[in-house]
């Protein structure tokens with residue numbers, strides 16, 4: 001009997017945990033950050049051993065992902081670009097941020113993608129934001145994008161290109177994007193942030209990447225024959 005009771009409790013807990021993941025657009029709460037570890041404060045990405053720096057690049061990792069980062073968090077870079085590091089000496093909130101250091105005369109381009117699986121329908125309104133701080137020795141290009149998963153199976157991108165950064169230092173600045181899901185969208189597949197600076201030199205930090213659903217589209221009309 002005790003075993004049965006325990007099994008029932010475990011099943012109930014599993015169902016409750018499953019209920020947390022939104023399965024329909026109506027399940028997605030409004031006004032709540034939908035990203036995990038958006039401030040890179042959690043243990044993933046894993047902290048380096050004491051006294052060692054986290055440092056990844058194509059030569060060391062083969063590119064495409066950070067070892068020990070959550071499986072839904074990836075990054076892409078160009079060959080010959082600089083370094084990506086998790087640092088704890090600069091942050092907007094908490095104590096950590098990600099720092100991109102462009103290589104002098106390198107082919108610098110960093111493209112971070114946080115994959116999500118948020119159900120949506122055309123007309124839903126989403127807001128994405130990231131805070132960026134820069135020390136650059138030339139103008140720098142950056143952009144923030146949402147990838148929508150479409151009923152066709154393809155992805156469609158909505159993005160914002162922030163103004164190029166002038167040479168010099170820039171305090172934390174918010175880059176944000178408000179986007180209406182296009183007709184035919186069935187979900188948000190990813191939030192991505194891109195920095196490129198070719199071929200000059202500079203450093204960029206980012207922190208507090210967020211995704212929030214602002215408003216829901218009216219529910220689709222029931223077809224007359226189904227009434």
Ligand SMILES: [Ca+2]
Nearest residue numbers: 039093094096
């Ligand atoms: Ca942080």
